[in-house]
Amino acid sequence: MNQANLSTPVANPRRGSLQRTLLTVALILLACLAPTVLYPTFLMKGLCFALFAMAFNLLIGYVGLLSFGHAAFFGAAAYIVGHALKVWGLPVELALVIATLSSAFLGTIVGWLAIRRQGIYFAMITLALSQVVYFVALQAPQTGGEDGLQAIPRGYLFGLFDLSDSMVLYYVVLAIFLACFFMMQRIVSSPFGEVLRAIRDNEPRAVSLGYQVDHYKLLAFTLSAGLSGLAGALKAIVFQIASLSDVHWHASGEVVLMTLLGGIGTAMGPVVGAFTYAALQNYLAPFGSWVFIIQGVVFVLCVLVFRDGIVGLLGRIRNRIGFN
Amino acid sequence: MSDYILETQGLGKAFGGFMAVKDVALKVRPNTVHALIGPNGAGKTTVFNLLTKFMPPTSGHIYFKGKEITQMTPVQVARLGLVRSFQISAVFSGLTVFENLRVALARPLGLSFKFWRSLDSLKSTDARANELIEAVGLTEFRDTRAADLAYGRKRALELATTLALDPELVLLDEPMAGLGQEDIAGISKLIQALKADRTVIMVEHNLSVVADLSDTITVLQRGEILAEGDYASVSSDKRVIEAYLGGDYE
Structure with a gap:
């Protein structure tokens, strides 16, 4: 889909795209069958993280902006969806839309302030503004402070599908995730996406070609914040809780790590990274606090040995096999 | 004046x-x-x-x-x-020679905020892009990533992108x-x-x-x-x- 990110030119583009289609279909089938083998809640957690990492990847991978405040959009949407379902009693689809749009709006404000700076200063501004959101969540009476919003009702999708059944919810989350995944592929391979990559590669040159780069960055930031919000809202529905950990800067760090681990600027990287991260968290849980040490070692190895992430590593292995 | x-x-x-x-x-x-x-x-x-x-x-x-x-x-x-x-x-080093030119040619079309459109919507620029690539002698590198070009060819590409405007x-x-x-x-x-x-x-x-x-x-x-x-x-x-x-x- 994305020519620029293929490490080797595909000899026959038609065969390449056929392979890609088959692979996509196979992965979707696998995702549909997965809850018969694996715990659906774990899978849904993975999908929510994957959506979050994908949204984050739009900025870091395609515009070259490192946001260190994405938890604000993830967490704010979690609270908003929780409040909309629990207090206002809105239908779940409407609550999701409101939460997503609210995060996108918040993203426009944060982005508008942050894109005036570059590099570490950009990251610091996003961190500072996300801390503001964190303290609002801590102090506001609606958020439940340290307790968070608990026992959020899952409700019925379109009044028909009972989401309290985890299997039903899983397929809803999967459908939303897939829609967002394909939307993201379209975004990065649209005329807009091409300008984003141009800005990432050489911002002054993009200016000299007559592009108002700030407008493109702001739109990318808004889209990324909105999708992060959708991820947070889904997570709140899955776990039926919105808590301070969703807006904490740890969550901002986690999404950076997931994306790095999977592979920046690739379609599958954030998905692979998110599931790897969720698996580490789940299956290493018996080790208690050692989880953090093990995670740390994994990330150090990732940065030292395969900088282009798991997806990049797999691509290199495939190329080597292909050439021999 | x-x-x-x-x-x-x-x-x-x-x-x-x-x-x-x-x-x-x-x-x-x-x-x-x-x-x-x-x-x-x-x-x-x-x-x-x-x-x-x-x-x-x-x-x-x-x-x-x-x-x-x-x-x-x-x-x-x-x-x-x-x-x-x-x-x-x-x-733009991550983009191919052709994509470099397409970015330069695309702006006046006013499609560059349309994140829901496919790149096919920029097809009308293809002919001009190919023409410019030929003019600077980069035809055989059309689908090469700019990062992989020799220095002299990068300069030729830059000139072509400038002329695209x-x-x-x-x-x-x-x-x-x-x-x-x-x-x-x-x-x-x-x-x-x-x-x-x-x-x-x-x-x-x-x-x-x-x-x-x-x-x-x-x-x-x-x-x-x-x-x-x-x-x-x-x-x-x-x-x-x-x-x-x-x-x-x-």
Whole structure:
């Protein structure tokens, strides 16, 4: 889909795209069958993280902006969806839309302030503004402070599908995730996406070609914040809780790590990274606090040995096999 | 004023107390190659950045086609038809040669915010992109990532992207920097060909290139215009020889 990110030119583009289609279909089938083998809640957690990492990847991978405040959009949407379902009693689809749009709006404000700076200063501004959101969540009476919003009702999708059944919810989350995944592929391979990559590669040159780069960055930031919000809202529905950990800067760090681990600027990287991260968290849980040490070692190895992430590593292995 | 495509009056730029450029009055005739030369630190690149609005001047005025552009932004002047290149070859390294040109050609189509459209919507630019790629001799590298191009080819690509905007005035910042002899010949030919329907202002260190290409040469020293004229008159100017060989020449 994305020519620029293929490490080797595909000899026959038609065969390449056929392979890609088959692979996509196979992965979707696998995702549909997965809850018969694996715990659906774990899978849904993975999908929510994957959506979050994908949204984050739009900025870091395609515009070259490192946001260190994405938890604000993830967490704010979690609270908003929780409040909309629990207090206002809105239908779940409407609550999701409101939460997503609210995060996108918040993203426009944060982005508008942050894109005036570059590099570490950009990251610091996003961190500072996300801390503001964190303290609002801590102090506001609606958020439940340290307790968070608990026992959020899952409700019925379109009044028909009972989401309290985890299997039903899983397929809803999967459908939303897939829609967002394909939307993201379209975004990065649209005329807009091409300008984003141009800005990432050489911002002054993009200016000299007559592009108002700030407008493109702001739109990318808004889209990324909105999708992060959708991820947070889904997570709140899955776990039926919105808590301070969703807006904490740890969550901002986690999404950076997931994306790095999977592979920046690739379609599958954030998905692979998110599931790897969720698996580490789940299956290493018996080790208690050692989880953090093990995670740390994994990330150090990732940065030292395969900088282009798991997806990049797999691509290199495939190329080597292909050439021999 | 209409005799000149670009004119400056009393152009100056101070960095703190240091006047990098002072009282520069440039007059550039259309359809010529106008070179800015001078020893290191003469203020060539600063003048260049002032003209393209990448830096705001501290004093003076800049007119493009008789219209004052002193207060405009780089994006605005680029859209008016005054397009610059960069000293370090400026290409979009993650994009292919073809995609580099498509980005340059796509802006006037007004599709570049439409994140829901496919790239097929830019098909109308394909023919022009291929034409420009051919003009700079990169046809066989059409689908190569710009990062993987040899340096000379990157410069050719940059020139093609600049031309994609169909600028009336092209500003080249050291187009020959870092190039080998054979590449210089190729790029020289491209610049020569530009003169037919465009104006070129270039900063260049390679004096034989300047001699071959330029119609007018402005020599800068310590931020001021030292001499101006064609190559023959400038190269025999005693002050210019002095500036290049050092103050204690006499």
